[in-house]
Each structure stands twice: as C-alpha cells, then as structure tokens.
Amino acid sequence: MTMxxxxxxxxxxxxxxxxxxxxxxxRPFARRLRDWLTPVLFxxxxxxxxxxxxxxxxxxxxYVSFFxxxxxxxxxxxxxxxNYTRLLGDPVFLGDLWRGLLxxxxxVGIQLPFALAMAVLLNQKLRGRAFYRMLFFAPYVLSxxxxxxxxxxxxxxxxGLADKVLGAIGLDELGGLWFADQDNVLATVFLVxxxxxxxxxxxxxxxxxxxxxxxxxEAARLDGAGPWxxxxxxxxxxxxxxxxxxxxxxxxxxxxxxxLVWVVTQGGPDHHSETMAVTLFQxxxxxxxIGYAGAISIAMFLISxxxxxxxxxxxxxxxxxxxxxxxxxxx
Amino acid sequence: MAGLSACSxxxxxxxxxxxxxxxxxWNIQTTEPSKSVWPERVKAFEAKNSKVRIKLVTLENDAYKxxxxxxxxxxxxxxxxxxxxxxxxxxxxxxxxxxxLTPTVSxxxxxxxxxxxxxxEFDGKTYAMPIDIGAVGFWYNKALFAKAGLTAPPATxxxxxxxxxRLKSAGITPIALxxxxxxxxxxxxxxxxxxxxxxDSMQEAADAEDFTGDSFLKAGEHLKELVALEPFQKGFLGAxxxxxNGEAAVMGNGEAAMxxxxxWGPNVQADSGxxxxxxxxxxxxxxxxxxxxxxxxxxxGGGGYAVRKGAPQAAVDFLKFFMSPESDRVLVSEAxxxxxxxxxxxxxxxxxxxxxxxxxxxxxGFQLYLDQAYPPxxxxxxxxxxxxxxxxxxxxxxxxxxVTQVAKSQ
Numbered sequence: 252m253t254m255x256x257x258x259x260x261x262x263x264x265x266x267x268x269x270x271x272x273x274x275x276x277x278r279p280f281a282r283r284l285r286d287w288l289t290p291v292l293f294x295x296x297x298x299x300x301x302x303x304x305x306x307x308x309x310x311x312x313x314y315v316s317f318f319x320x321x322x323x324x325x326x327x328x329x330x331x332x333x334n335y336t337r338l339l340g341d342p343v344f345l346g347d348l349w350r351g352l353l354x355x356x357x358x359v360g361i362q363l364p365f366a367l368a369m370a371v372l373l374n375q376k377l378r379g380r381a382f383y384r385m386l387f388f389a390p391y392v393l394s395x396x397x398x399x400x401x402x403x404x405x406x407x408x409x410x411g412l413a414d415k416v417l418g419a420i421g422l423d424e425l426g427g428l429w430f431a432d433q434d435n436v437l438a439t440v441f442l443v444x445x446x447x448x449x450x451x452x453x454x455x456x457x458x459x460x461x462x463x464x465x466x467x468x469e470a471a472r473l474d475g476a477g478p479w480x481x482x483x484x485x486x487x488x489x490x491x492x493x494x495x496x497x498x499x500x501x502x503x504x505x506x507x508x509x510x511l512v513w514v515v516t517q518g519g520p521d522h523h524s525e526t527m528a529v530t531l532f533q534x535x536x537x538x539x540x541i542g543y544a545g546a547i548s549i550a551m552f553l554i555s556x557x558x559x560x561x562x563x564x565x566x567x568x569x570x571x572x573x574x575x576x577x578x579x580x581x582x
Numbered sequence: 583m584a585g586l587s588a589c590s591x592x593x594x595x596x597x598x599x600x601x602x603x604x605x606x607x608w609n610i611q612t613t614e615p616s617k618s619v620w621p622e623r624v625k626a627f628e629a630k631n632s633k634v635r636i637k638l639v640t641l642e643n644d645a646y647k648x649x650x651x652x653x654x655x656x657x658x659x660x661x662x663x664x665x666x667x668x669x670x671x672x673x674x675x676x677x678x679x680x681x682x683l684t685p686t687v688s689x690x691x692x693x694x695x696x697x698x699x700x701x702x703e704f705d706g707k708t709y710a711m712p713i714d715i716g717a718v719g720f721w722y723n724k725a726l727f728a729k730a731g732l733t734a735p736p737a738t739x740x741x742x743x744x745x746x747x748r749l750k751s752a753g754i755t756p757i758a759l760x761x762x763x764x765x766x767x768x769x770x771x772x773x774x775x776x777x778x779x780x781x782d783s784m785q786e787a788a789d790a791e792d793f794t795g796d797s798f799l800k801a802g803e804h805l806k807e808l809v810a811l812e813p814f815q816k817g818f819l820g821a822x823x824x825x826x827n828g829e830a831a832v833m834g835n836g837e838a839a840m841x842x843x844x845x846w847g848p849n850v851q852a853d854s855g856x857x858x859x860x861x862x863x864x865x866x867x868x869x870x871x872x873x874x875x876x877x878x879x880x881x882x883g884g885g886g887y888a889v890r891k892g893a894p895q896a897a898v899d900f901l902k903f904f905m906s907p908e909s910d911r912v913l914v915s916e917a918x919x920x921x922x923x924x925x926x927x928x929x930x931x932x933x934x935x936x937x938x939x940x941x942x943x944x945x946x947g948f949q950l951y952l953d954q955a956y957p958p959x960x961x962x963x964x965x966x967x968x969x970x971x972x973x974x975x976x977x978x979x980x981x982x983x984x985v986t987q988v989a990k991s992q
Binding site for chain 1 (some may be wrong): 816
C-alpha cells in the first residue's frame, strides 16, 4: 500500500502507466478505495450515532403516525392518514400554529430589534458596560424551568412581585391575572421569553459589531453622516449575517418552545398558551396516543425543516456561500 | 420489539449464591418516612424465611411508570410490582402477565376495608394485594366556616352552594383550586357524576363508550352552577397544586375555606403553606337531590402489589406477611400509609386521616380515580374538558360530546 501511495502521488508517473493494461484499473481502484475508506472510517461512528438517535426515531415516528397506537405492544391498527386529517381539524393544533406564528412575529418584530438596540448601546463607551452586558446575558444562562418557576411566582396575581411593584407605584390597573388570564397569557409568556433570550441575541450582535471597522464610521462621520445614517448604512448592512443567523435561531426556538410554557401554564388556561410541543407532549405522554403524537411530531418536524431549508436556501445562502466544503472542492 | 425482548427467559426463578430464592419487588417509596420502612419490612420477612431474599427496587413515581410501560410491552414484569389498579392493570391482565391472587386475597378480604380491594377486582377475581387506600373529600377550614356563620358541613349540593354564597358574602374565598393542573377540577365533575348517576354508571359509561347520558350532563350543569358563583381564589386558572401560591398553599395559609382533595391534602397544605392545624376538618362530598348515588359512595384510589405470572410462591408469601394486621399497623404508624387492614385503623393518630378512613370504612360504593380507571386518553380528555367548563369555554353538552368522542376512538 505504501508503495502504491508514493507511486500515485506523482501524476506524471500515473499518466505514464496509462497504456499498461494491468496497472490502470488496479491502482486507481486502490486509490479510490483508500480515498473512500478514510472519510468513511472517520465518519462511521458519527453516522451510526446520528442514524440511531436522529434518523431512526424520525422514521419510526413517521411510521407510527399512520397507526392508532397506544404505545403498547407493536402498532397494528393501521389507519392511513387519519391522524393527519384529524390534526388538520383539531382546533387545539390549529391554535398551536396560530400561536406559534404570533410568537415568531413577536420574537422577530420586538425581541430582536430590542436586542439590537441594546447591543448598539452597549457597544458605546459607557461606564459599567461590562456589567450591563453580563446582567442582560445572565437570564440566558438560567434553565427554562428555573425561569418558569421564578416567573410563576413573580406573576402570581396580587401576591406576586409584579403586582406588588405595580401597586406600589400606583399602576394597579396594569396588573392583573397574568398567566391566569386567557387573553393575556400568551403576551405574558412572550414577556418572559424576551427577558430570557434577548441577552443572547444581544451578545450575538455585540460580537458582530466588533467586526464593523471603526474606520468606516470615521470616514462616514467626516462625510457628515449622522448617527442614524451611520447605523442604517454601515452598521446594519455589516451586521447582516449576524442578524440573519439570529432570526433563524429565534424562529426555530419559538417553534419548539416547550419547557417554559409547560412550567408556567401547562398550555392553559384552556389551551390559550399551548404550543405544538406542549400538544405533542400531552398526546404522547399523558394520553399515550402515540400514533397521533407521532403525527404532531412529524408536522412539527416538517414545519421546522421546510423553514430551515428555505431559510438556508434563500436567506443564509450568501453568508455561507464558499464557506461550505465539498468533495469536489477538495479534489 | 416485543418479540425481541421476549426471547429472554421470563418464567424462571432466580436464586442467589446462597441458594435463596430471589424475589424482585418494585416499589415507589422514595421519600421518608416510608423509604426506610420497606427495607425494615423486608428484613422482618427474611428473618422468618431464610430461603428467600427480597430484592427491593425503589423507583421514583414517574420513572416507575415509564419503566413499567417498557417492561409491560416486553412482557417481562418484576415478581412483585406496584399497581394503582384500573385500566393499566387490566391491560397487563389481558396480556396474560398477572397472577390471579384471588386464592390468597379472598381469605384475607374480610379483615380488609372492602373499598381497598376494588381497584384490583376484574370479573370477580382479585389481581393485587392492596397496601394503601385513600379517598377524596372536602378539607375545610372550620374557623372560616364559623366566621361565615356555618355550623355544620353541607350535606346536599343545594346546601353546599348556599355555604359557598355565605362564605363569599362574608368576604372569604370559598374554594381553592389548581386550575393549571386540571385534575383537581375533574374531582368535582367525577363526584357530581357519581352522585347523580350512581357509582355503576361510571363504569357503564366507559364500557359503552358513551358519556352523553343524562347524569353526566346534569353533573356538568351542577358544576356550572358552582362556577357561576365565582367561588375560586383570584387567578385560579393559573394556579398549580403544590407550588408556592398554589391550591395547597392558599388552603394551608387559611386564605380559602375549602378544597376537594385526597388524603394527602393536609400534608401538602403544611408543606406549601403554614398548615391550619386544628382548624382543618373533613367532610364527604354532598349528595345531589334526586341523584342515584349515595353520599357514602367514595371516589378515591390506593396502591397495591401485583404478582407476575409464574413468580415464585415466596412472592405471594411475602404479600401475605406484608398485609398481616401486625405489619399493616407498622405501615400505618411508621410509614404514614392509610390502613387497609381494619385492625390497623387504630394505629392512625391524625384526626383528618381518621375521618378519611372512617369514610372509606362506611363506603357503600367505590369509584377509582378516573385517570386510572379509564384509558389514559379518556381520563385526560375529561380533565381537559372539565377544565374548559370551569374556564367557561365549554358547555356541559360539549364536555360530554368531547369525552364520548375520545372514548369511541379508543
């Protein structure tokens, strides 16, 4: 093997051997095999794990979603696409989609601009800047469960911190039932989400801002550009890749929201804060209608997948172009 | 999957290096005081039976349930395992995995509180040894009742609604309810259905997969009457059960006059709130005028031990020992279990638990918790629909229809 490998290194020699009837088929084959074997050997452990813990469960969930199955024994009651038609007529699931969309819009429309504003602010020379950065980032480090418990205490009607503070400054009117009110529960959940995650996006933006050359700002300033113009025409475009990434993470996060909702409301009151993941959990683990839960999980998977692919294809493409390695590029 | 796992030998008995028969017992006693009582009971048994070793496997409640689901579908159950009876046990019996314990239990049955056996009885046979039995009823704050001028607990639904009105007009929150968790609200609907239609109607409805009968509609209407009085604490729809500011805390801090809860109620009240001590009283769910159910019919549940088919005789011997009067007295006084053996009732010291036990002793009918008696999906749909009824978004008819629809799809 070592002999052939040193041989084939030199392209001239390989060309010279072309006319030989014996060599050309064997040696390139050995080389091809080797080229093929090395990456395979290195990726097999990863592929096996990925297949076992990602692909197989997805395929199995897809398989199960065509059965009326209680998770007991092997699925046998084949019902075709019944679970999917039921899904499309289920007011709770349709509500999940609507609420998911709302959360996505709120995240992208309110949370991210707010995070961006904070990032720009904390990128200035400011006394205690590091402290504020840490302070705003801290909630992200908390687990969603702890956050949930914390805020279910803060937003306890009357007895909680929120109502006490509002009462103390004479704004009782603004307080209320928070999580216990069907009309306000989603907004309250979003408030908590924002508290927890804006710091993370702020950090992304701060990192992105370090890549904006100061010289550009200086030049713009000399040309008489005001702060808004500099933000609009220098900072924002150069922050593009970061913003696109942050939108992506934010949307996927909103689609898969579970822990926080489960802890603070379990999706209630009367499904008004339920998300797809909560419905999935309800059917999979509480009602043990695994078939139907499988259908929900497939729907959720498809929504995330379609979004992710479309986003990669149409939005992230210019950021990743050339950065991705391919077999062809390697050769 | 089932086929694969079933390859391993499930019928054989195991012996340890000293030649003793090993009996595996899966229990859920992960917290004190019961946590240390189980090993002590096992030692007491082994001291008398040198040829047997009981291997305790102690699992946390939810972990136990998910592990058992896996074990059940693989057909390989532990020799002795905890069961709540009802639908899950039924499934295991239908799969031919559970030993019929009738020959063992029926001679002992006269010494037991009759209701304790109900969750494990199917087609006239008994499939588990009861080890614990409890019931749901109203825990009430005597001081707050007195403040509203109420001298005796209400005996009928009309009286009950009246009591709620009087508490309200005295400025007292009548009822603490964990609206977020749904199951505490279901208790009201279940009890009302039992009172209106009688205990038998509950199982009949499940068998017929039809919950649209008159009794369920009326139960819904009665619950609606209660909800219309706005008897619950502020923000109850977001309240948990044992969380800070939850149902038990509101009750335990004396901020509401009553809650409908099982025998564990007082403990959780004292944990989540301050506990109201002597002021705490217990009364059974009121009767509904014209209903078929008696006020002495009880809604509740307990725990028992089932034995897998083909388990060694030593497993059954242990259960006989475990639920002897002497042993149950130890369980009651040291592990704070509810007595199953009548003789052990005397070992109860807590007045609240005594009241629950007396209610159980007098029980003319017994209905197991709906989420255990019914298939999980039906139980959850009841929780969900009743929660919507309490939140004011579903009518009694809609509740009956949704539950029936899920029951039929099973």
